[in-house]
Amino acid sequence: IREQGLDGVSTVGQSMGARMVLELARRGVGGDTVALDPGGFWSDRELLVFGATLRPSIALVRALRGMLPALLGNSVGRTLLLAQLSARPWALSRETVLPDVRGLADSPSTGAALDALTKGPKQQGAPAGTVPGRVTIGWGRRDLVTLPRQAARATDLYPDAVLHWFERCGHFPQWDAPHEAIRLILDSTS
DSSP: OTTTTOTTOOEEEETHHHHHHHHHHHTTOSSSEEEESOSSOOOHHHHHHHHHHHHHHHHHHHHTGGGHHHHTTSHHHHHHHHTTTOSOGGGSOHHHHHHHHHHHHHOTTHHHHHHHHHHSOOOOOOOTTOSSSOEEEEEETTOSSSOTTHHHHHHHHOTTOEEEEETTOOSOHHHHSHHHHHHHHHHHHO
């Protein structure tokens, strides 16, 4: 960001990307920050459950790679495959979720990313007044990946952050509450 002369640019991330933009803000890089359901705020026990549930889910998605269009093409398949990620997976369209699920299955860095999340350092915070812009953290009240109780840990570590709750929303606000997510991002970065 600095090398490209983009100091002050707004950053937005979701899940691991949300952890990354919070880390950028902690390091004083960027401008306004929006972090949606950020990883990194698990207790030790929650982290074990996260790793133990998400790794097999990813392995399953990879094994079913060729059948994903059909499985995600009906509400039962979406519910079975996406229950950990969405508050209402049956209500999502195949066109909405298929690119993301394929990306998870196809990415060569998924394993390394999970290792970084589960075996790497815990998220550090930024003392009040030290981030370069506004920090907004959005959290789904029905998130089963980064549990809602973790929001208190996040706001403790980032005391300047404003917390926004997405009602009836799982881990992906862009799936479960897309208009609200867009509005939050635009309002928080303009």
